[in-house]
Amino acid sequence: MARDYMTKHKGFPGRLPGTDFQFTIRRANPKGVTPLKGLERYKDRKSVDKRADVAFMSALWTYFGEEEFERGNLDAGRLSWLFGREVVPADPDEFDPTSYEALLKIDLKKAMASFPEVFAEPEGEEEMPDWDAMWNGDNEGYDD
Numbered sequence: 809m810a811r812d813y814m815t816k817h818k819g820f821p822g823r824l825p826g827t828d829f830q831f832t833i834r835r836a837n838p839k840g841v842t843p844l845k846g847l848e849r850y851k852d853r854k855s856v857d858k859r860a861d862v863a864f865m866s867a868l869w870t871y872f873g874e875e876e877f878e879r880g881n882l883d884a885g886r887l888s889w890l891f892g893r894e895v896v897p898a899d900p901d902e903f904d905p906t907s908y909e910a911l912l913k914i915d916l917k918k919a920m921a922s923f924p925e926v927f928a929e930p931e932g933e934e935e936m937p938d939w940d941a942m943w944n945g946d947n948e949g950y951d952d
Contacts, residue, residue: 846892
């Protein structure tokens, strides 16, 4: 039985700083859940579109790692750019593309091939980025 609410992933970045590319939604769509569907990523996409894909995959990896996760308030449009390749149904037989409760997971092999920069080991003792400053929506501490 479907719930009348969606899981909100607290602490997950809401959007790509300095852009209108959203990563999460604030509330369920009253007209119905937007279905997940794989979108084709063509080589001539704008660099900001590619940067949004990298940032979203980085956020997914940082937040969920190899664990299954509920779709919840993750934006269907942004997920669809990765869906069917780097992000797949956790159980294809039970998957409902129109459910906020749908369980997903990162296909690590495909994600590492598509986004090597997300999974690269940092060289030396580099300081990790301040994710809170990067993703808090006011762009403080983040340069494009």
